[in-house]
Amino acid sequence: MTSIEIPCTAGTPATNPGTGGATAAPVASPAASTREPYLRLHWEDDRTDARGYLVVDTLVGGLATGGTRMRAGCTLREVEDLARGMTRKTAAFDLPVGGAKGGIDFDPKDSRAVDVLARFCEAMHPFLDRHWVTAEDLGVTQQLIDEVFARLGMRQSYHAAIERSADCAATTERIYRGLNAEVPGGLLGDVIGGYGVAQACLAAASVRDWDIERTTVAIQGVGTMGGGAAWYLHEAGMRVVALADAAGTLYDPAGLDVPALLATRDRYGEIDRAAVPARVQVLDRERILETDVDVLVPAAVSYAITAENCARITAPVIVEAANAATTADAELDLTARGIAVVPDFVANAGAVAWAWWLILGEVDERAETSFLRLGRAMTTKVSDLMTGWSPADGPLRWTADVSGVVRDVPPVVVP
The missing domain is CATH 3.40.50.10860 (Leucine Dehydrogenase, chain A, domain 1)
Structure with missing residues (x-):
């Protein structure tokens, strides 16, 4: 009904x-x-x-x-x-x-x-x-x-x-090839959003002038978005010290073996605890938020960061990989403390942006083309947002939100 x-x-x-x-x-x-x-x-x-x-x-x-x-x-x-x-x-x-x-x-x-x-x-x-x-x-x-x-x-x-499209069969085939192209970490359609989040984290670290190999990150959620972000941050050399799934938080200050752990995930994005090395600490799920890291990536459920738990967060940068990861009052509190929250509609928008580039024929199944375009776009947007930002300016999303600007959008023409 x-x-x-x-x-x-x-x-x-x-x-x-x-x-x-x-x-x-x-x-x-x-x-x-x-x-x-x-x-x-x-x-x-x-x-x-x-x-x-x-x-x-x-x-x-x-x-x-x-x-x-x-x-x-x-x-x-x-x-x-x-x-x-x-x-x-x-x-x-x-x-x-x-x-x-x-x-x-x-x-x-x-x-x-x-x-x-x-x-x-x-x-x-x-x-x-x-x-x-x-x-x-x-x-x-x-x-x-x-x-x-x-x-x-x-x-x-x-x-x-x-x-x-004028040729529905050809358009469907192009989309299918793009979504299912094999790339490091999985299929292109599955990991592209996480790749965009990783680029947002790297751009934020660059603005702060942090050494990437010394920059630490904790990621809440290891599904499509969180897992992809973890994979590409690990590949870029950033130290992923904590990952959380529904069963708890895995923590190793020396850095986790991200590819090995992700390879054990089940269809629900949970890591096989039998495959976790003995040196890795297994903590409560909520401990991920208070991990002593440079970048915190909430990539699980909406409203994970609230007024009740945000005081435990010490990471100077939060990159929202989950949709609506932070509640309104929590984001204001974090901003007042000088913590930069890169909003979800920028940080995790790589998936939808890439999907429409694929639909419109602006990218295809070649991973290098897709990664290059998304990497450049995400780096520019996050860098522009964070450069010169001050907590006195209010949350970053206030500057990032351009949805109220009237756009002259021509009708979609799908090749």
């Missing part, structure tokens, strides 16, 4: 992207709008207790983009925050689309989860067919959502954009 709400206060989608705050939401800039999302849709599964939500924050040229997540406890407010974040990401990287997000309140480890996802996507079919380009997110892999789309007779989760 579905229900739709299209607020009458939505404004002009292409020129009035929503910002604004909400309870437990990321910090909005002082000038942020409080307008409603363009569309909210509620779904209730008729075979389980699952509930789902689609929020289109902005529609640009008839399209909006944003992943679909699945986790027990997912709420409409959470999906709204994430959709608003997608509007900020597309604006930050000047992508010709609006922002949206899908969310399902259901345990992805439940044996019925795949069928729940399929029924959710079937209910969303009119939007997925014409307007909403979705992809992987927390609890949903790209491979899984593509399998569901194939089951429903759609080419791939980028279906709405592919259908605008």
Whole structure:
């Protein structure tokens, strides 16, 4: 069963992207709008207790983009925050689309989860067919959502954009090759977001004039985003001293063997404790936040850093790999203490930026082309944000948020 709400206060989608705050939401800039999302849709599964939500924050040229997540406890407010974040990401990287997000309140480890996802996507079919380009997110892999789309007779989760192509088959093949190109650390489509986060961390360290090999980092979450960031930071020479998954925190001040640990992950992003070397300390999961490091990367659930736990953080730089990783009051507290928080809609936007470059034919399956373009873009954005920044200026996201700027976006033309 579905229900739709299209607020009458939505404004002009292409020129009035929503910002604004909400309870437990990321910090909005002082000038942020409080307008409603363009569309909210509620779904209730008729075979389980699952509930789902689609929020289109902005529609640009008839399209909006944003992943679909699945986790027990997912709420409409959470999906709204994430959709608003997608509007900020597309604006930050000047992508010709609006922002949206899908969310399902259901345990992805439940044996019925795949069928729940399929029924959710079937209910969303009119939007997925014409307007909403979705992809992987927390609890949903790209491979899984593509399998569901194939089951429903759609080419791939980028279906709405592919259908605008003059040659749908060729566009689908280009996207498939790009997503599944093998690169160090996994498949290009799986690791590109984490690679972008790693580049954001490296850029922040460069602005602070830190020696990369002496710079330490702790990463909360070793799924697609956190695992990719850990891999490429380790490859770049930064010392990854702590990794946290659902089972706890692994800590070694001398540096962890990241590739070896990641190789033991199960499908839920948890490291096999039997493969952890004896020298590595196994700590409580929450200890990751108070690790004595230069860079902290929250790459797990939303709202991981709160007013209740942010006082334990000593890292001078936080790079948000998870969407909505820091609550509003926590970010203000951290900023007042001089801690720079590189916002999610910049740091983890590499995945969506690359996906649209791939859709538009601006990159292909060649990893070196994709890595070079994303590396340059991310380095420039983070360097520009952090250079000359002072806590008195307010959170970095205030400067980074350009979603309120009217953009002259031409219609998407997919080759």
